[in-house]
Amino acid sequence: xxxxxxxxxxxxxxxxxxxxxxxISKEMAATNKPREDIINKxxxxxxxxxxxxQSGIKGVTSYSGITGxxxxxxxxxxxxxxxxxxxxxxxxxxxxxxxxxxxAAMGLICATPxxxxxxxxxxxxxxxxxxxxxxxxDCVNFLFTSGAFGYIIANNxxxxxxxxxxxxxxxxxxxxxxxxxxxxxGGTAQQAANxxxxxxxxxxxxxxxxxxxxxxxxxxxxxxxxxxxxxxxAEMALAGIKSIIPPDEVIEAMYKVGIxxxxxxRETALGGIATTKTGEEIKxxxxxxxxxx
Amino acid sequence: MKYNxxxxxxxxxxxxxxxxxxxxxxxxxxxxxxxxxxxxxAIKICFYxxxxxxxxxxxxxxxxxxxxxxxxxxxxxxxxxxxIAKKQGINIEFITSNDIAPHPNxxxxxxxxxxxxxxILGISIGGGSIEIxxxxxxxxDIKFNTxxxxxxxxxxxxxxxxxxxxxxxxNRNITIKDVSNKGVHNAxxxxxxxxxxxxxxxxxxxxxxxxxxxxxx
Numbered sequence: 001x002x003x004x005x006x007x008x009x010x011x012x013x014x015x016x017x018x019x020x021x022x023x024i025s026k027e028m029a030a031t032n033k034p035r036e037d038i039i040n041k042x043x044x045x046x047x048x049x050x051x052x053x054q055s056g057i058k059g060v061t062s063y064s065g066i067t068g069x070x071x072x073x074x075x076x077x078x079x080x081x082x083x084x085x086x087x088x089x090x091x092x093x094x095x096x097x098x099x100x101x102x103x104a105a106m107g108l109i110c111a112t113p114x115x116x117x118x119x120x121x122x123x124x125x126x127x128x129x130x131x132x133x134x135x136x137x138d139c140v141n142f143l144f145t146s147g148a149f150g151y152i153i154a155n156n157x158x159x160x161x162x163x164x165x166x167x168x169x170x171x172x173x174x175x176x177x178x179x180x181x182x183x184x185x186g187g188t189a190q191q192a193a194n195x196x197x198x199x200x201x202x203x204x205x206x207x208x209x210x211x212x213x214x215x216x217x218x219x220x221x222x223x224x225x226x227x228x229x230x231x232x233x234a235e236m237a238l239a240g241i242k243s244i245i246p247p248d249e250v251i252e253a254m255y256k257v258g259i260x261x262x263x264x265x266r267e268t269a270l271g272g273i274a275t276t277k278t279g280e281e282i283k284x285x286x287x288x289x290x291x292x293x
Numbered sequence: 294m295k296y297n298x299x300x301x302x303x304x305x306x307x308x309x310x311x312x313x314x315x316x317x318x319x320x321x322x323x324x325x326x327x328x329x330x331x332x333x334x335a336i337k338i339c340f341y342x343x344x345x346x347x348x349x350x351x352x353x354x355x356x357x358x359x360x361x362x363x364x365x366x367x368x369x370x371x372x373x374x375x376x377i378a379k380k381q382g383i384n385i386e387f388i389t390s391n392d393i394a395p396h397p398n399x400x401x402x403x404x405x406x407x408x409x410x411x412x413i414l415g416i417s418i419g420g421g422s423i424e425i426x427x428x429x430x431x432x433x434d435i436k437f438n439t440x441x442x443x444x445x446x447x448x449x450x451x452x453x454x455x456x457x458x459x460x461x462x463x464n465r466n467i468t469i470k471d472v473s474n475k476g477v478h479n480a481x482x483x484x485x486x487x488x489x490x491x492x493x494x495x496x497x498x499x500x501x502x503x504x505x506x507x508x509x510x
Contacts (some may be wrong), residue, residue, distance in 0.1 A: 027300075109307065112302070114311070159419040215311050
């Protein structure tokens with residue numbers, strides 16, 4: 001049906017079907033499962049995402065103990081009302097952090113497309129839900145839309161920090177969320193594709209440098225960056241801004257950048273902030289010099 | 294296509310913290326358990342690349358053991374899997390290697406009991422998805438557009454079977470490769486490669502003969 005963004009957009013325009021509808025049809029064809037089962041499965045993921053946010057805003061601490069409570073801090077900040085920007089922006093940050101704190105506490109999350117980037121898509125969805133008056137069906141369609149674009153990125157580039165750096169995880173998630181946000185607002189498929197490109201280009205080259213090898217620092221707060229970058233890209237696309245470089249070429253560029261990244265910057269904790277003085281101290285305090293249990 | 298389903302992207306629902314280093318690792322362990330067919334008494338895991346550098350922080354060690362114990366990616370007991378395994382009397386060893394690996398997230402699992410031993414080499418390619426690269430040190434080398442199934446049968450069944458009888462005449466779309474560990478008491482393992490899209494009848498015929506069939510990809 002579609003193997004890249006150009007084909008997906010053309011299919012949507014010619015068939016007059018939404019991207020989420022195209023993804024649902026493709027899933028039915030690939031798995032021979034009835035539509036109802038596929039919708040229900042996505043609904044399950046939606047509920048896990050919502051539960052993770054709800055847990056996170058109450059306050060959780062990571063398994064290692066080095067992070068925790070920032071989701072609650074952002075939630076209290078939101079409730080106080082005395083912030084710089086606006087409610088949607090703060091919610092996006094809050095929900096992204098909350099999800100990834102639950103992840104770091106070895107709690108239950110939905111990988112979107114990965115656990116390290118699990119906060120991005122749900123936070124954009126839930127931060128926009130009230131303003132856009134999204135029904136449960138709209139929310140499920142948001143996930144199918146983001147899934148369609150993620151599916152293309154995963155098959156044409158990569159979605160693991162070890163293979164492509166954080167641009168492949170939080171970057172991809174940000175692109176997926178940006179595209180879905182445009183559609184949720186009533187934008188066109190072409191605008192969604194522009195949002196994807198813009199979001200990916202904004203995160204091109206992002207390295208994976210996890211302190212002590214954990215999915216906490218900078219991962220948790222980077223999910224907040226991925227979420228607001230998605231909102232940024234969606235707004236630009238909806239305003240009519242086009243990506244000069246077409247989406248499939250941006251995805252290919254991301255793939256090549258990932259390959260050319262030194263291994264120290266690809267989820268090995270051998271570069272970036274992982275090897276700062278404080279980063280090394282944290283690692284030694286947690287794991288010492290003996291790696292094996 | 295490496296990823297075939299939208300639920301490879303939106304999903305899996307899993308215990309954190311890492312889809313590649315936790316959930317993917319559970320799935321590699323699960324595959325080994327499914328092939329071995331029972332809990333082993335000894336497990337030896339070698340991590341390469343990024344797995345080797347970050348396995349503790351990502352829970353890759355508890356994840357692989359959890360998979361071998363039969364846990365799915367969303368099982369809340371994953372963080373305690375090593376304790377649980379040790380209570381069951383399972384001997385566990387982890388080592389790391391600096392050797393060049395096929396992928397940054399590579400694990401070699403050797404699981405055994407007194408009489409049998411199985412070696413699995415798997416990679417976690419991202420988002421929780423995995424690929425099994427070799428079984429008992431035989432490279433699987435699964436080509437594009439090919440489905441691979443592992444056929445497992447206990448050597449002790451009295452009737453010796455000829456796997457070729459399951460393949461219809463003139464069907465050039467199917468090949469078989471023996472990947473058994475040649476030790477005395479090990480199961481017979483054969484990989485069936487097929488370029489056919491619909492393999493339901495073939496699989497049913499094979500299963501009717503008390504042979505277990507496990508999808509590899």
